[in-house]
Amino acid sequence: MAFDRDHVLRCAADLLSRKATATQDEIAKAAGISRATLHRHFAGRDALIRALEELGMRQLQEVVDQARLDDGSATEALVRLVEASRPVASFLAFLSTENQLFEGEELNEGWQLIDVRIAALFKRGQESGEFRIDLSPVWLIEALYGLISAAAWTIQLGKTAPRDYTAMITGLMLGGLERRTPQP
Amino acid sequence: MAFDRDHVLRCAADLLSRKATATQDEIAKAAGISRATLHRHFAGRDALIRALEELGMRQLQEVVDQARLDDGSATEALVRLVEASRPVASFLAFLSTENQLFEGEELNEGWQLIDVRIAALFKRGQESGEFRIDLSPVWLIEALYGLISAAAWTIQLGKTAPRDYTAMITGLMLGGLERRTPQP
DNA sequence: CTCATGTGAGACATTGATGTCTCAATTCAA
DNA sequence: TTGAATTGAGACATCAATGTCTCACATGAG
Numbered sequence: 001m002a003f004d005r006d007h008v009l010r011c012a013a014d015l016l017s018r019k020a021t022a023t024q025d026e027i028a029k030a031a032g033i034s035r036a037t038l039h040r041h042f043a044g045r046d047a048l049i050r051a052l053e054e055l056g057m058r059q060l061q062e063v064v065d066q067a068r069l070d071d072g073s074a075t076e077a078l079v080r081l082v083e084a085s086r087p088v089a090s091f092l093a094f095l096s097t098e099n100q101l102f103e104g105e106e107l108n109e110g111w112q113l114i115d116v117r118i119a120a121l122f123k124r125g126q127e128s129g130e131f132r133i134d135l136s137p138v139w140l141i142e143a144l145y146g147l148i149s150a151a152a153w154t155i156q157l158g159k160t161a162p163r164d165y166t167a168m169i170t171g172l173m174l175g176g177l178e179r180r181t182p183q184p
Numbered sequence: 185m186a187f188d189r190d191h192v193l194r195c196a197a198d199l200l201s202r203k204a205t206a207t208q209d210e211i212a213k214a215a216g217i218s219r220a221t222l223h224r225h226f227a228g229r230d231a232l233i234r235a236l237e238e239l240g241m242r243q244l245q246e247v248v249d250q251a252r253l254d255d256g257s258a259t260e261a262l263v264r265l266v267e268a269s270r271p272v273a274s275f276l277a278f279l280s281t282e283n284q285l286f287e288g289e290e291l292n293e294g295w296q297l298i299d300v301r302i303a304a305l306f307k308r309g310q311e312s313g314e315f316r317i318d319l320s321p322v323w324l325i326e327a328l329y330g331l332i333s334a335a336a337w338t339i340q341l342g343k344t345a346p347r348d349y350t351a352m353i354t355g356l357m358l359g360g361l362e363r364r365t366p367q368p
Numbered sequence: 369c370t371c372a373t374g375t376g377a378g379a380c381a382t383t384g385a386t387g388t389c390t391c392a393a394t395t396c397a398a
Numbered sequence: 399t400t401g402a403a404t405t406g407a408g409a410c411a412t413c414a415a416t417g418t419c420t421c422a423c424a425t426g427a428g
Contacts, residue, residue: 002395002396002404003404003405019287020284020285021285021287023384023385023386024385024386024387025385025386033405033406034405034406034407034408035386035406035407036388036389036405036406036407036408037404037405037406039386039387039388040404040405043387044386044387045385045386075362078361097281097284100204100281100337101204101205103203103205122361125361129363130362130363131361131362131363132355132359132361132362132363134351134355135352135355135356135361136344138338138343138344139335139338139343139344139348139352139356140356140361142334142335142337142338142343143331143334143335143352143356145334146330146331146333146334147327147330147331147334149330150326150327150329150330150331151323151326151327153284153326154322154323154326159322159323159326160320160322160323164323167318168319168323168327171316171318171319172319172323172324172327172357172360173356173360173361174360174361174362175316175360175362176356176357176358176359176360176361176362177262177309177315177316177319177324177357177358177360178259178314178315178316178358178359178360179313179314179315179316180364186374186425186426187374187375207414207415207416208415208416208417209415209416217375217376218375218376218377218378219376219377219416220375220376220377220378220418220419221374221375221376223416223417223418224374224375227417228416228417229415229416369428370427370428371426371427371428372425372426372427372428373424373425373426373427374423374424374425374426375422375423375424375425376421376422376423376424377420377421377422377423378419378420378421379418379419379420380417380418380419380420381416381417381418381419382415382416382417382418383414383415383416383417384413384414384415384416385412385413385414385415386411386412386413386414387410387411387412387413388409388410388411388412389408389409389410389411390407390408390409390410391406391407391408392405392406392407393404393405393406393407394403394404394405394406395402395403395404395405396401396402396403396404397400397401397402397403398399398400398401398402
């Protein structure tokens with residue numbers, strides 16, 4: 001059987017999203033290959049994680065492309081972005097915590113490119129008057145990742161329904177908790 | 185030198201909040217004791233983490249007490265809660281991810297007691313008409329933790345100023361991103 | 369002071385995961 | 399078909415962290 005790199009990475013991403021401490025054995029088994037083969041193609045856990053990081057970046061890039069952040073209102077674009085992120089939410093959550101553990105090493109620049117695009121969306125919304133201007137795009141990006149991770153987590157635990165994913169995040173992030181009382 | 189259990193735990197919490205993968209040696213050194221002594225009082229990393237979990241619970245309980253969730257408007261109470269959480273934000277973030285890694289084991293019931301109190305705050309706000317009712321308290325709690333973790337993280341990285349902590353979280357969570365346009 | 373107790377330092381064993389190797393079996397291309 | 403390349407399986411080594419000792423030393427209560 002020919003080695004399917006992409007398939008292996010996706011299986012690894014899937015498993016690690018559910019069990020971040022999975023061993024190489026478990027990952028290999030989940031991908032349907034032997035540990036030897038896994039190690040031949042990804043020399044060590046670090047290499048595997050880095051390959052997964054690239055996969056995650058590619059996927060998130062596709063998500064951002066698919067959301068067409070420049071089209072329509074910034075609000076609509078954000079909703080599209082969140083909706084498109086649903087399939088990769090757990091994986092993103094995994095990569096986020098993994099990146100935090102890397103401590104010293106600087107962040108892969110690929111993430112920064114994506115962040116710039118998302119930041120541009122927030123800026124666009126602020127300049128068009130849709131979004132408030134007293135929350136910095138830097139914070140909004142991190143908050144978005146945080147909410148995506150939190151939503152992925154609650155869904156994984158069965159605390160909330162998967163179909164509510166987008167509404168949960170955008171409902172809170174866009175509208176906020178306070179009720180909009182129509183001025184009398 | 186007499187063994188100061190609380191001091192050791194606080195040092196461990198402080199270190200692990202910054203470096204989640206710190207070893208027992210590093211933790212002992214950070215606490216100013218030997219690894220032998222550390223192991224005498226906390227037999228293994230698991231025991232230490234569990235003790236830290238209890239410390240975190242105690243601290244969060246104090247935070248909740250201090251915030252007087254039943255006083256005044258729910259909005260004000262939430263702001264007080266977030267403000268009071270600032271000193272323990274990084275530690276909470278650490279414990280959150282740690283809990284996620286525990287996989288199988290059920291959550292310590294102490295957290296549930298705290299969550300019930302916070303959920304009650306959200307419910308109170310919803311019943312009083314301050315908060316929207318289409319976001320479940322379960323989600324709001326997780327979202328709050330997620331935002332606290334995200335804020336702690338950005339501050340730790342120097343991306344945002346510590347003094348903005350409360351405003352960042354409450355600004356987004358209460359008001360939302362969309363500008364409140366006064367009806368013309 | 370004296371002794372019991374707890375501590376620090378370090379040596380050593382253990383453990384779990386990972387890295388490395390070999391070899392038979394399989395696959396694929398020529 | 400043949401042969402080169404790759405895989406699976408497992409044995410074995412390595413490594414980092416942890417667990418477990420011992421013992422000299424310090425501390426504090428009596």
